[in-house]
Amino acid sequence: MAENSNLEIVSASSDHVEWIISMARKEGWNPGDNDAIAFQQADPSGYFVGLINGKPVCCVAGVKFNHIAIIGYYVVVKEHRGQGHGIRIFQHAMNYLNGYNIRVDGLLIHAPKYQNSGFKMAHVNVRYTGAVDNSTISCPFVCAASSVPFDKILQYDARFYADERKHFLAGWINTGTTDCLAYMDKDTVKGFGAIRKSVNGYRVGPLYAETTQIAEILLKSLCQHKSDCRITLDFPETNNHGKALAEKLKLVEVFKFGTLYTGEAPNVDLLKIYSFTCH
Ligand SMILES: CC(C)(COP(=O)(O)OP(=O)(O)OC[C@H]1O[C@@H](n2cnc3c(N)ncnc32)[C@H](O)[C@@H]1OP(=O)(O)O)[C@@H](O)C(=O)NCCC(=O)NCCS
Structure with missing residues (x-):
């Protein structure tokens, strides 16, 4: 059976949020020590992890504000990349954020992916x-x-x-x-x-x-x-x-x-x- 079909997506526990932050650290994104906690307070249901046999392999955050929402912390564990987990958990977050104007801040190399998911470039940042x-x-x-x-x-x-x-x-x-x-x-x-x-x-x-x-x-x-x-x-x-x-x-x-x-x-x-x- 393809690994993708075993992926179970759940809303993150507090322990999972710690894991999500560790993933952001590994990617070199230099997150603030309490970033996830503050973002999770903004939308406690908006953090998701994908599990295989109970073990987290991917994550994403979809945080709703009033009419704008933000997607972030989109990461798949290196050994599990290229098997469809990323797009599955990303779409899960997109469904959760349905009806919002969704913002993503992403590396320019990923912009074409986001454009395929319906995003339009607003501005480049430095x-x-x-x-x-x-x-x-x-x-x-x-x-x-x-x-x-x-x-x-x-x-x-x-x-x-x-x-x-x-x-x-x-x-x-x-x-x-x-x-x-x-x-x-x-x-x-x-x-x-x-x-x-x-x-x-x-x-x-x-x-x-x-x-x-x-x-x-x-x-x-x-x-x-x-x-x-x-x-x-x-x-x-x-x-x-x-x-x-x-x-x-x-x-x-x-x-x-x-x-x-x-x-x-x-x-x-x-x-x-x-x-x-x-x-
Ligand atoms: C980006 C990342 C999460 C993608 O996860 P993945 O599991 O390797 O991707 P998938 O196997 O699900 O990709 C399947 C397909 O969906 C596409 N895809 C992935 N995420 C997508 C998205 N958000 N929107 C549209 N398409 C997407 C892929 O390009 C791929 O397309 P292809 O088959 O034509 O090449 C993963 O590579 C990663 O963790 N990278 C490091 C962290 C990072 O850079 N995150 C993004 C920050 S901006």
């Missing part, structure tokens, strides 16, 4: 990484995001995600990240940023700001006092302000990846996105 200064910075406009009325952060995030990520954001601010900061001009949010410990250094995301100066202040505030402060930023390649900031900080470009959607690409201001919250 990852930058490098060690940054972690010295103290003081700015009276910067405060803990946890001290800002939650709906203000929710609305600001929605401007750049084109959806409300209520449960996800609450988890991100409280458990997913090491520091989560807002730049406030009186009662108005002018920037929002978060940093979390990852396999290699720190991942920054999201980082949204009205100006490059605000982005830089937030970034430096997030990095202060972090030992071995190697950071990773992911932003749209059309954001020249992000590129200028990354170059000013002497970060280096690592690779490019695409953001694709099954529906219309949301109309958001990509030039104010200095880092995404991608897997």
Whole structure:
């Protein structure tokens, strides 16, 4: 019997989520230490594993926000690749997300696969990484995001995600990240940023700001006092302000990846996105 027919797809247990994260680590995706926990809080039923004789061999996450959903953690154990497990578990997640505008952030080499599954390329992004200064910075406009009325952060995030990520954001601010900061001009949010410990250094995301100066202040505030402060930023390649900031900080470009959607690409201001919250 073909191995594929023995595949049993189940929603992930908490132990499986640990396994999913270990798969992302093995792929070198440098996930944040608590990423899966925060994403799972956003949609506890959206993590899937494929089992053969009770042993996990593949995984995928399909996380529903309000009307946008995201697919990630799409991996098959090396020895089990090329046997149809990947496409089966991917379609399982797609069925789960039926009716949503589904987003995937994927390596450019995989874009044709996603296009075959009905996704359309919205924009290409670039990852930058490098060690940054972690010295103290003081700015009276910067405060803990946890001290800002939650709906203000929710609305600001929605401007750049084109959806409300209520449960996800609450988890991100409280458990997913090491520091989560807002730049406030009186009662108005002018920037929002978060940093979390990852396999290699720190991942920054999201980082949204009205100006490059605000982005830089937030970034430096997030990095202060972090030992071995190697950071990773992911932003749209059309954001020249992000590129200028990354170059000013002497970060280096690592690779490019695409953001694709099954529906219309949301109309958001990509030039104010200095880092995404991608897997
Ligand atoms: C990508 C990956 C999950 C595919 O899993 P797999 O089990 O090897 O793939 P399958 O055997 O199910 O593929 C069967 C067919 O479906 C296609 N396919 C796989 N996933 C697909 C998807 N999401 N959409 C459309 N087609 C897909 C394959 O290209 C293949 O087509 P072919 O027969 O014409 O070559 C696997 O190679 C992997 O784990 N790679 C490393 C992690 C990774 O890069 N993940 C994607 C991140 S963007």
